[in-house]
Each structure stands twice: as C-alpha cells, then as structure tokens.
Amino acid sequence: MPLLVPPAPAPALMSVLAALSSPTAVMEIRTPALRNAEGPLDAEHPLPVHVFEPAPVQGGLPQARLTGWRFHIRAGAGVAAAGETVATPDGWVFSRFSEGPYLVSTERALRQAETLPAMYQPHLLSVPGLYMMALWLHVDPRADAATAQPDPSDLLIPLAPAPPGITSHRVHRLVELVPALSPRLAAPPLLGSPA
Template sequence: MLRLPAAPTPALRCVLTALGSPAAVHPPRTPALRAVQGPLSAELPLPVHLLGGPGGTGTAGTPSLTRLAAWRFLIRCGDRSIAAADTRLTPEGWTISHFCEGPYLAATERALVQAEALAAPYQPRLLGVPGLYMLALWLHADVESDGTSTTPGPADLLVPLSPAPPGIAAHHIHRAADLLPVIGLRLPPPPVLDSAASA
C-alpha cells in the first residue's frame, strides 16, 4: 500500500497556474498537453531525488546519499496521464521546471500499481541516476517522512522504470541495499581535478 507524501502547496499551485495559463509560462507545454481537449488535473505528487553528490552522479561504487531536486506531478485528462510537470525550488519560491512526456510516464504508473499491491506501507518517490540515464520508483519505508530525507533506508525498495540500463531488470522490485551497490559499480568515476591546473 502507498502513502503519498504531501507536496508543498506552492509547488502544486504553480503547476495549476501553468495549466490554466499556458501562454504565461515557460517552458511551453508538451505536444500532448497542447493537443488535449478537456480539463486537466495535477495528481500523484512524487518527490524526485537524484543519487549522489551535488552533480547527481555519485561516487563510483558507493552511492548512498540523494538530494531532493524536484516535485513531479502527473498531469491527467480524465482517467489517463498524458504528461508530467516537474517543479523546483528557487530563491523566489516554487516554479515550473519543465513539462515532459515519454516512456517513464507509463512506467511510473505501472510501478505504482506494483507497489500498491505490496502488503507493507511505503512512501513513493522517484530516484534519478543521471550517470546511468536511469529512473526508479523509490519505496521509502518511513511513511511519515516529509519526502526530503536523503538516505535510502535498510527496508527501502527500488523499482527500476523502463527503459532501464542494460543488466538491470525493469519493473523488478529490488531491495535498495542490493541494487545500490550494483548501480555504484556502473557509475562513471568522478572527474579527477588537475592540481597543476587548479593551482
């Protein structure tokens, strides 16, 4: 069973503003949003964390910490999701980062259905691994969290979304403690700074 975290109200408000006044916001809507007829709603808010340090790439072999990068809302028309909206926090407050479509949209919904069938309660999040072009549903065992905690716990699960990197099974439920070392071995090593050039 899933217990959605409460998204920041200003983040939801900026998404609704963008949907209601498309000419007033940038970036522009996606093709599906431009073509749709009928009312739109923003649902299923998920905090989006990036694995690793400030650049989101992590340290090869030892990924553990994440950073909250955005809140994502699925944009629905009737009974189907047609896009997603990412929001980010700026010094001026929450704003739209971008609208998106693509295979991760349906994959997210599929993974949420998988997670809903689990007996234990989880808080759903999204975990991005930029170094591998990978996105996973992160099922956090602490359902009372506000969505901002940055370390996967020992009882957490990960569901890689399709398309997943080669050798990582999409839509297979993994213990985070088992999958994170595999991800770490595949991450590129951090750049080596040239001490002479930086002197």
Template sequence: MPLHVSSAPAPALRSVLTALGSPTAVREAPVAALRSHQGPLSPDHPLPLHVWDDVSRAGDTPQTRLAGWSFLVRGGERAVATAEAMLTADGWMFARFCGGPYIASTEQALAQAEALSAPYQPRLLSVPELYMLTLWLHHDLDADGAEGMPAPGDLLVPLAPAPPGIAAHRPHRVADLLPRLTLRLSSAPLLAEPA
C-alpha cells in the same frame, strides 16, 4: 496496501496549477499529448524527486538531494505528461512539462506498489550517472518526503527504459541494487579526452 503519498508544498502545487491553467505554457510544452489534449488537465500523484549523486564512488554512501516535485498530469482517465516544480532562491517555481516513456512506466510502478503487502511512501529517485529513474518505496510512512536517504530495506523499482542489465519494474532492495549500480559504473569504459 495503499501507498502513503506525501503532500507537495502548497507553493509547488500552485506553480503547477498556474502552468496548467496557462494556454501559452501548455501550447508551448514539448509534449505532444499534452498540447493535443482537449479538456481539463489536473495534477495527480505528487512525488518528491530526489537525485542520487556519486553512486560510483566506491566505499562512500551515495547522497540524495531533493531536486523538486513531480506530478502526473491527468487528462481524463490517463496521464498525458508530468509537471515538475523546483525550489529556487525565490521559492517554488514551475520548471517544465515532460513526456515520454517514464509517464506510463511511473503509472505502472505505482500500480505495482499498490499491490505489495507492505505500505510504503512513494518517491522518485534519479540516478543521473546511469540515466536511470526509479520509483523509491520508502519504509518510513511518517518521514518527510523531501528528506532522507534510501534505507537498505527500502525498495527501488527501475522505470522503463532502464539501463542495460537492470530489469525495469522489478522491485529491488536498496542493499541489493546499490552494489550492482556501483559495479556497473566502475566497469563503464572512460571516454577519451579529445586531442
């Protein structure tokens, strides 16, 4: 089934296009594949980037907040980086270019999601407490991609590298994965304060 990709806010897209059109911004990016690419670069697959806070608080429902929009940056047929835009007091602004394994992992997870029998609205969901990024497949296709909470029947696809004990690229229902995340965080040893 095709994914129902949300449209990014026009100012967020413009900020990314401006950064991609800036030789200085691209040349100074911390992403070697982006700096060395010859030819045009274009933003693709805009995904709202949500952060899931306080997963470790037992009994509480974790809250999500929109942190920005992430775009795969295409250089020809492949993604060479991601570009992120964030909302500031002055409006949407380009935040950064990113590289690393999450680029290929995001492409793989999106391809997996396209092959599912049910349609979904794709989003990204970060779990900072576990240094984890997931593709969040939301069931409500008409929902505003910038808002909402993961519903129990939504799917989360952990991107690689995933935390130990959590399989990357294996879809999990939110209702099944949340207890595992909470348990993982509550059993993590506390770091001692320096003397």
C-alpha cells in the same frame, strides 16, 4: 497495501496549476499529448524527485537530495503528461511539462507498489550517471519527503527503459542495487539524462 504519498509543498502545486492555466505555457510546450488534450487538466500524484549522491563513507548507502516534485497531469480518464517543479533559492517554481516512456512506466510502478504487503512512501529517484529513473519506496511512510534518506529496507522499482544489466519493473531491495549504482553516482550527468 496503499502507498502513503507525501504532500507536495503548496508553492510547487500552485506553480504547476498556474502553468496549466496559461494558454501560452500549454500551447508552446513540446508535449503533443498535453497540447491536444480535451477537457480540464488537473495535477495529481505528487512525487518528490531525488538524486542519489555518493555515500559519505565507503561501502555505505548513497545519500538522497531532493531536487523537485513531479505531478501527473490528468486529462479526462488518462494521464497526458508530467508537470515538474524545481527548487530555487526563491522556492518552488515550475520547470517543464514532459511525456514519454517514464510517465507510463511510473504509472505501472505505482500500481505494482500498491500490491506489496507493506506500506511505503513513494519517491522518484534519478541516477543521471546511468540515465536511470526508479520508483524509490521508502520504508518509513511518514518520513519528511524533503529529508528522507535511503534505508537498507527500502525498495527500488527501475522504470523502463532501464540501463543494461538492470531489469525494469522488478522490485529490488536497495542494497541489491547499490553495487551497480555506486560507481556511477559520482560521474557527471550524461547529456540529456533525466536529472
């Protein structure tokens, strides 16, 4: 069933498009696929990025905090990079372009999610303490992406590479993974983790 992708805030999209139109921003980045891309570049597939935080009550579900939006940057027929924005006190601003295994894995997880029998709202989930990213499929497809919170019926598809003991690209019920995630939610992020 198709996913119901929430609309990105206009300033988030505009900040990525402005960075794409800036020769300096594109040429000075460390993403060879984007620097060497031919043809027009476009931002698509906006996904809200959340960090899971400890549950407010022991044994409860973790809480989600919106930290940014990630857009796939299409160059011709393929995805060359991701454009990321972050929330600041002044609103949404461009953060960086990136590429790597999570980009390819996100595309694969989105295709995987579209084969599920129910409709979900896709989000990206970062668990910095585990150096883990996952596609979070929220059971309420019409929820406000900024305030969506985990539901026991939500699904997670861990992206590759996944941490030891967690299988990437296997659809997990959120409640199955909470015991593995919870001890690390309060841990400080590892150096270089995908927050």
